[in-house]
Amino acid sequence: MIVSQQKPFEEILKMLESEKSIFIVGCNGCAEVCETGGEKACSELKKKLEETKIKVNGCTTVDFMCNKLLVALKISRYKEKIDKVDSVIALTCGIGVQSLASVVDKYVHPANNTVSLGGFQGTWPSAERCAQCGECVLDLTGGICPITNCSKSLLNGSCGGAKNGKCEIDKELDCGWENIYNRLKKLNKLENLQKQVKLRDYSKMFPKAELRKTTFYDVEK
Amino acid sequence: MKLTELFPKKFVVTSEIGPPKGWQIEKCLNEAEHLKGKVDAMNVTDNQSSVMRFGSLATCHFLKDRGMEPVFQVACRDRNRIALQSDILSAAAFGIENLLLLTGDHTTLGDHKDAKPVFDLDAVSLIYAVKKLEEGVDLAGNKLDGVPPKFSIGAVVSPCSDPVEPQLIKMEKKVKTGAEFFQTQAIYEVEKFVKFMEKAKQFGVPVMAGIVILKSVGMAKYMNENVAGVYVPDNLIEELKKDKEKTKSGQTGIEIAARLIKELKPYCQGIHIMPLGWDDKVPKILELAGL
Numbered sequence: 001m002i003v004s005q006q007k008p009f010e011e012i013l014k015m016l017e018s019e020k021s022i023f024i025v026g027c028n029g030c031a032e033v034c035e036t037g038g039e040k041a042c043s044e045l046k047k048k049l050e051e052t053k054i055k056v057n058g059c060t061t062v063d064f065m066c067n068k069l070l071v072a073l074k075i076s077r078y079k080e081k082i083d084k085v086d087s088v089i090a091l092t093c094g095i096g097v098q099s100l101a102s103v104v105d106k107y108v109h110p111a112n113n114t115v116s117l118g119g120f121q122g123t124w125p126s127a128e129r130c131a132q133c134g135e136c137v138l139d140l141t142g143g144i145c146p147i148t149n150c151s152k153s154l155l156n157g158s159c160g161g162a163k164n165g166k167c168e169i170d171k172e173l174d175c176g177w178e179n180i181y182n183r184l185k186k187l188n189k190l191e192n193l194q195k196q197v198k199l200r201d202y203s204k205m206f207p208k209a210e211l212r213k214t215t216f217y218d219v220e221k
Numbered sequence: 222m223k224l225t226e227l228f229p230k231k232f233v234v235t236s237e238i239g240p241p242k243g244w245q246i247e248k249c250l251n252e253a254e255h256l257k258g259k260v261d262a263m264n265v266t267d268n269q270s271s272v273m274r275f276g277s278l279a280t281c282h283f284l285k286d287r288g289m290e291p292v293f294q295v296a297c298r299d300r301n302r303i304a305l306q307s308d309i310l311s312a313a314a315f316g317i318e319n320l321l322l323l324t325g326d327h328t329t330l331g332d333h334k335d336a337k338p339v340f341d342l343d344a345v346s347l348i349y350a351v352k353k354l355e356e357g358v359d360l361a362g363n364k365l366d367g368v369p370p371k372f373s374i375g376a377v378v379s380p381c382s383d384p385v386e387p388q389l390i391k392m393e394k395k396v397k398t399g400a401e402f403f404q405t406q407a408i409y410e411v412e413k414f415v416k417f418m419e420k421a422k423q424f425g426v427p428v429m430a431g432i433v434i435l436k437s438v439g440m441a442k443y444m445n446e447n448v449a450g451v452y453v454p455d456n457l458i459e460e461l462k463k464d465k466e467k468t469k470s471g472q473t474g475i476e477i478a479a480r481l482i483k484e485l486k487p488y489c490q491g492i493h494i495m496p497l498g499w500d501d502k503v504p505k506i507l508e509l510a511g512l
Contacts, residue, residue, distance in 0.1 A: 151327055151338075152324065152327060152338060152340040152343070153340060154324065154340065154343045155343065155346070156343050156344070156345035156346060156391070156394060157343075157345065157387065157390065157391040157394065158387050158391065159324040159325075159343070159344075160324075160377070160378075160379045160382065160388065160391075160406070160449055160450060161326065161327070161449050162449055163447070163448070163449045163450075168326065168327055168330060168449060169327045169329045169330065177387065178384075178387070181384075181386070181387045181390075185386075190386075190390065193387075193390045193391070193394065194390065194393060194394055194397070197345055197346055197349045197394075197398055198346070199302075199342070199346050199349070199360070200341070202341075
């Protein structure tokens, strides 16, 4: 099971500082078990956000947000509402954020940090998408993870080693940062690339054993 | 002497040396000495192209001993933030005043393909780390003992990249973080560079255009295929093809380099020549370019 923790509310507010209206999407899979997704976490976040000046224009949940097809199907029902908001916030793991970001033309903010995948990459198995870094950076990068998509896992932009959009280590491999640049450009958010100097906190990769044990599937003992 | 102190006074010229694969550094230093008085400073590459070599820091120290001004290149590939900060403090004690901070090539491009690529920091966060040290604290926020170090902080940019916008964005981020001068990837397309500088001059930091001597047609074609942000136009390749004897002796490469410098000079604040072993050709290039 994928274990996630909700980001501190102040961090969520900072992500949404330039937004007037948002739409909430939560996951009914692992995140619901962790109480970072599902109906309950969504309505709690909705309530908290409504106490600020941000308007919540709607809220829904998807059974497994790591399943791109399920996400696309469910989201299509809310197209009109989503078209009207500034951005979407996702209560799910890093994989769920990336699947949602790949199917909506809105900026997707991650509400959670993914701390452990328990060896499971969700139900979008074509690639490794989340590295359980514990401090999800997808908010800066338009829903494409620089840790898994850049061969150097850089956090502050491309290294300059890409040629024709491909990585210096493999001519068949997309430069993750060029994909991020293209996504941000499309969403009119290139200013994100200037926002902050990001240093990774590797200590977050070692969540407490207690936290990693809080799964229904932890039957190995 | 800090390069940042030189820019207001003159058109700055730097070259670079790559330390040897071995510990006997004498030959390398003697070669560098040919350029003493002809260039303002010498970059020392840091395990360039991810090939294990004699250390950049120690080479810089020896250059300093011989009265030359080194630019200590520091890449993020081989050391984590603890080792990087530690080496930069060591550089300060050796009197090294100029740094060039880079992300570095991936380990799989070099001769130890099985090595662990570190990249704990990247070019931007390394600049941030050096700025912190200059403020008297380390990246963890702990106070340094004594007087903080002070450097002239260099960074790199690739003006002929396609697309170029991500390069400009990252350049701006580097400037905002603390980069004080730039050395560029090799330039062969003057027009592209001029267009780049039209946008880059707003950042208000000196830019030194990169020159790599074209040694052969094969080298030009290899770079076009494999080196990011470098494109040698057909007319230069034709020029190299024309007179085989001249190309063999390096004369054509020298002439092209000198011509590029003359064409680039009005648009930048300095030139950085990367001779890739042809150090002995640098004085001739400078002479032909009128520097």
